[in-house]
Amino acid sequence: MSATIHRIGARPEPSLEPMIKMVAADMNLVNSVILDRMQSDVPLIPELAGHLIAGGGKRMRPMLTLASAKLLDYSGNRHHKLAAVVEFIHTATLLHDDVVDGSDLRRGKRTANIIWGNPASVLVGDFLFSRSFELMVEDGSLKVLKILSNASAVIAEGEVNQLTSVRRLDLTEERYLDIIGAKTAALFAAACRIAAVVAERSETEEMALDAYGRNLGIAFQLIDDAIDYASDAATMGKDAGDDFREGKMTLPVILAYARSEGEDRHFWREAIAGRKITDADFAHAIELVRSTRALDDTLARARHFGQRAIDALGIFPAGDARDAMVQAVEFAVARAY
Template sequence: MSATVHRLGSRTQPSLDPIMALVAQDMNLVNAVILDRMQSEIPLIPELAGHLIAGGGKRMRPMLTLASARLLGYTGTRHHKLAAAVEFIHTATLLHDDVVDSSDLRRGRRTANIIWGNPASVLVGDFLFSRSFELMVEAESLKALRILSGASAIIAEGEVNQLTAVRRIDLSEDRYLDIIGAKTAALFAAACRVAAVVAERPEAEELALDAYGRNLGIAFQLVDDAIDYVSDASTMGKDAGDDFREGKMTLPVILAYARGNEAERAFWKEAISGRRIADEDFAEAIRLVRSCRAVDDTLARARHYGQRAIDALGGFRACEAKDAMVEAVEFAVARAY
C-alpha cells in the first residue's frame, strides 16, 4: 500500500498521454467492440453513430475503466465490453443532449441533430443505449450490470433535473451540484467501479475507485462550466457562451448573481430568462463573472474535487497506472489554463 500523498498542481503541464499510452492496447480492443456493435442493417445508424464516435473525443470514460483494471492488476478481458458499454452510454447521452439543447457544435464539428435531424439523433441514441445493455449482460456480472444500469438512470434523472432548472435564476448551489453529480459524475464513478467488480476486488477498492471517478467527474464538469466564460469554440469544441444563451445556471453564474449589486442582479435575471443573449450581453456576462472572481472560485472548487479524486487513490500501490490516473485528474483541472 502506498502512503504517498500527491498534491494537485505539482505538474506544470499535465497530459493525458500517460493514461492513453497505458491503455492503448486495451483501447484498440474496445474500439473494435465499439465499431462492431454500432453496425446495423439500417445504414443511417452506423452513419450517424460513427459521426459522433469518430468525432475526436478522447474516450475519457472507457479509458478510466481500462486504467482502473490495470491499477488492480486485472489480466482478464471482461472489462473490454464494459468499457465499450460506458462509451455507448456516454455517446447516447450526447446525442440526446444536443437535441435538448439545440446545439450546433460538438467537439468542433456539426452535431448529428443538425445534419440528420432531431428524430434520427434521438432514435440512434436509443439504439446505442440498447447496445450498451447487451454488452453489460455479455460481461456476465450482475453487479456490473446493476452499477452501469443504475448510472444510466441517474444520468437521465440529472438531465431532467437540469431541464427543469433552466432559466431558474434562483437555482441553489446544492441543486447545481446534484445536477452535475448525476449527469456527469455518475458515469465517471461507474466506469471506474466496474473494473473492481470484474477483477473481483474487495468492496473497499470498489468504493475507492467510485470516489475517484465521482470526484474527477465533478471537477471535470466544473471546469467545463468555467471555460464557457473564458474560452472560445476552438478550445471548447462547442460555441462559446452556449450555456449562457441556453439559460443554464452554472456555478460561475450562481456565484456572480449572489455577489452582484442590484443592477448586476437585474442583468442576470434578464439574461437567464432569455431576454439578453446578444454577443454584447455575453461580453457583459464574461466581465461580471470575472470581476467578482466567480470563474476563479469555480476553478478552485474544481481543484478541491480533483484533490479528493487523487486522495481516493491513496490506498493503492504505487505503479504506472496510479501515476497515470493522478495525472489525468491534473489534466482535467488544468484544461482551463
C-alpha cells in the same frame, strides 16, 4: 486511507498521454467492439453513430475503465466489452443532450441532430443504449449490470433535473452539484468501479475507485462550465457562450448572481430570462463572472474535487498506473488555465 499522495497543481504540465499510452492496446480492442456493435442493417444507424463516435473525443470514460483495470493488475478481457458499454452510454446521452439543447456544434463539428434531424438522433441514441444493455447481459455479472444500469438511470435523472432548472435564478449551489454529480460524475464513477468488480477486488477498493471517478467527474464538469466563460469556440469545440444563451445556471452564474446587486443583478435576471443574448451581453457576463471572482471560485472548487479524486487513490500501490490516473485528474483541471 493513506495521506495525500500528490497535491493538485504541483506538476507544471500534466498530461493525459501516460494514460493514453498505458491503455492503447486495450483501447484498440475496445474500438473493435464499438465498431462491431454499432453496426446495423439500417444504414443510417452506423452512419449517424459513427459521426459522433469518430468525432475526435479522447474517450475519457472508457479509458478510465481500462486504467482502473491496469491499476488492479487485472489480466482478463471482460473490461473491453464493458468499456465499450461505457462509451455507448456516453454517446447515447450526447445524442439526446444535443437534441434537448438544440446544439449546433460538438468538438468543432456539426452535431448529428443538425445533419440528420432530431428524430434520427433520438432513435440512434436509443439504439446505442440498447446495445449497451446487450453487452452488459453478455458479461453475465448482475453486479456490473446493476452498477451500469443504475448509472444510466441517474444520468437521465440529472438531465431532467437540469432541464427543470434552466432559467431558474433560485438554483442553489447544492442543487447544481447534485445535477452534475448525476449527469456527469455518475458515469465516471461507474466506469472506474466496474473494473474492481471484474477484478474481484474488495468493497473498499471498489468504493475507492468509485470515489476517484465521481470526484473527477465533478471536477471535469466544473471546469467545462468555467471554460464557457473563460475561452472561445476554438478552444472549447463548441460555441463559447452556449450555456449563457441557453439560460443554464452553471456555478459561475450562480456565484456571480449571488454576489451582484443593483444593475448587475438586473442584468443577470434579463440574461437568464433570455432577453440579453448578444455577443456584447455575453462579454458583459464574462466581465461580471470575473469581477465577482465567480470564475476563480469555480476553478477552486474544481481543484478541491480533483484533490479528492487523487486522494481516493491513496489506498493503491504507487506505480505507473496510479501516476497516470493522478495526471488524468491534473490534466482535467488544468484545461482551464
